[in-house]
Amino acid sequence: MRGAQTLTPASLPAPVWVVAPHPDDEALGCGGLIAALGAAGREVRALLLSDGGLSHPSSPSHPRERLAGARLAEWQAGLAELGVPAARTRTLGLPDGELHACAEAITRGALAAFREAPPGTLLLPWARDPHPDHRAAWAPLLRAARAFPGVRLLAYTVWLEERGDPADHPRPGETRPLTLDVRPWLAPKRRAIRAHRTQLGLIADDPRGFSLPTSLVGRALNGTETYHEVAPQEVPA
Ligand SMILES: [Zn+2]
Secondary structure (H helix, E strand, C coil), X not given: XXXXXXXXXXXXXXXXXXXXXXXXXXHHHHHHHHXXXXXXXXXXXXXXXXXXXXXXXXXXXXXXXXXXXXXXXXXXXXXXXXXXXXXXXXXXXXXXXXXXXXXXXHHHHHHHHXXXXXXXXXXXXXXXXXXXXHHHHHHHHHHHHCCCCCCEEEEECCCHHHHCCHHHCCCCCCCEEEEEECHHHHHHHHHHHHCCHHHCCCCCCCCCCCCCCHHHHXXXXXXXXXXXXXXXXXXXX
């Protein structure tokens, strides 16, 4: 990305909290960085907002409760591949697809989780990442982040390159773009993504079921991760 600076994982203040609206966002958006942070001895913690229970609404084999349980197990398995043990994960269990109606619960839940280990750095989905749940998480998470002065805020993207409009991309000067060469971490990142088997065709009995686009997975494994740093004081209240 033009004008982007190089991100040095070891320079990020710890603990680094990564917030995922759905299980798999952390692996797709920041799997390389999470693995690199672990290798650099930085503590990484993860917070999952939704139950992920909406990806296969008509599956006889995976009614919502079973699907949500499977996705939680996949999330923790994927994070373990990246060096984050289950003991450093927290979940809010909010309804997948309805985060727009959960602003207060996101702020309250994130605050409670963050207070256990005050974040030095927060990785969160970009404000205009084109998925309604991702967008809905932005403002409530920033409200929670305000309780931790000096926290570094790095936005990651999942759907932006796949289906974003030009207006969804950060405008020049709106963020500080940072790129990370994640080629040394592609093996664990690939394993972390592959842990999300329900999102990769495992459930065959739902014609309306979701599957991660091959193009999106390919982009996530292209060897570079881009982050958009925002300064807390520049974020509108
Ligand atoms: Zn997502």
